[in-house]
Amino acid sequence: MRLGVLDVGSNTVHLLVVDAHHGAHPWAAHSEKVVLRLAEQIGPDGALTRAGADGLVEAVGAARAAASGLGSDELLAFATSAVRDATNAAEVLARVRDEAGVRLEVLAGADEARITFLAVRRWFGWSAGRLLALDIGGGSLEVAAGIDEQPTVAVSLPLGAGRLTRDRLRVAPDGAAPPPAEAVEELREYVDGLLDPVVEQLAGTGWDRAVASSKTFRTLARLAGAAPSGAGLWAPRRLTRDGLRQVLAFVRHIPPRHLSQLEGVGAGRAHQLLAGAVVAEAVLRRLDVESLDICPWALREGVILRRLDQLSPM
Numbered sequence: 001m002r003l004g005v006l007d008v009g010s011n012t013v014h015l016l017v018v019d020a021h022h023g024a025h026p027w028a029a030h031s032e033k034v035v036l037r038l039a040e041q042i043g044p045d046g047a048l049t050r051a052g053a054d055g056l057v058e059a060v061g062a063a064r065a066a067a068s069g070l071g072s073d074e075l076l077a078f079a080t081s082a083v084r085d086a087t088n089a090a091e092v093l094a095r096v097r098d099e100a101g102v103r104l105e106v107l108a109g110a111d112e113a114r115i116t117f118l119a120v121r122r123w124f125g126w127s128a129g130r131l132l133a134l135d136i137g138g139g140s141l142e143v144a145a146g147i148d149e150q151p152t153v154a155v156s157l158p159l160g161a162g163r164l165t166r167d168r169l170r171v172a173p174d175g176a177a178p179p180p181a182e183a184v185e186e187l188r189e190y191v192d193g194l195l196d197p198v199v200e201q202l203a204g205t206g207w208d209r210a211v212a213s214s215k216t217f218r219t220l221a222r223l224a225g226a227a228p229s230g231a232g233l234w235a236p237r238r239l240t241r242d243g244l245r246q247v248l249a250f251v252r253h254i255p256p257r258h259l260s261q262l263e264g265v266g267a268g269r270a271h272q273l274l275a276g277a278v279v280a281e282a283v284l285r286r287l288d289v290e291s292l293d294i295c296p297w298a299l300r301e302g303v304i305l306r307r308l309d310q311l312s313p314m
Contacts, residue, residue: 109156
């Protein structure tokens with residue numbers, strides 16, 4: 001069957017169309033995305049701005065038309081933290097339903113962590129043993145750990161790179177100067193404080209392999225020397241704590257508008273890179289993780305796998 005997966009994230013609205021069936025590897029047939037940065041379009045009242053909602057409705061409507069034109073049998077549409085946390089979420093969801101013709105499933109943070117963990121487990125298999133899975137999005141950080149396909153611990157924290165860039169680093173619109181050192185240190189202390197309960201919760205949980213997914217971790221790994229995207233999906237990629245520290249040490253001194261000139265850094269997320277690096281460093285340090293394997297599958301693939309698991313074997 002052909003499935004369309006519409007991921008309304010905190011940075012992008014991403015449509016992925018895959019050909020798949022129960023028990024098979026889902027193969028991508030089409031991918032397209034629109035950068036909306038919804039996490040940065042939350043007003044002082046906590047509501048998604050009118051411009052943000054208008055952009056969302058337009059992007060979802062276009063994705064629905066594209067999925068239909070490509071012959072998708074079903075469209076799995078979901079939204080994460082930017083929509084989930086908006087004070088006007090119900091109103092925005094109603095507009096998307098009425099104007100774009102799509103019902104968005106709003107994933108709870110813990111469910112986001114669980115579904116991502118499923119994708120990571122399927123990618124690395126049972127031989128990976130106990131897994132720790134980390135994912136930094138635009139609006140939230142997901143942490144999950146366990147030995148089965150369902151993690152024993154699954155938590156979500158408001159530590160997304162876009163959210164923190166907007167609320168904590170307060171990067172200038174022109175991106176002409178890096179954030180001051182005191183702002184970076186304050187962010188580090190803030191992240192550490194929110195991680196305290198997670199560190200305590202994971203204190204009795206061990207793991208054999210630590211894994212990271214998400215664009216943020218892939219970019220940090222690339223800057224630390226991991227294989228480029230051109231090396232293919234199957235190329236092993238790793239991010240060490242030492243490598244991450246080196247990346248953080250130099251990106252904190254680069255003006256955000258110049259970060260996109262670095263190899264592997266996309267223009268749409270370059271200004272969020274520093275906040276993402278601060279969160280990544282804090283998580284690895286607090287959980288005493290020396291290295292991470294980078295997983296090319298994440299939430300979207302987890303949603304696909306969950307749906308395929310519901311189908312009867314042919």
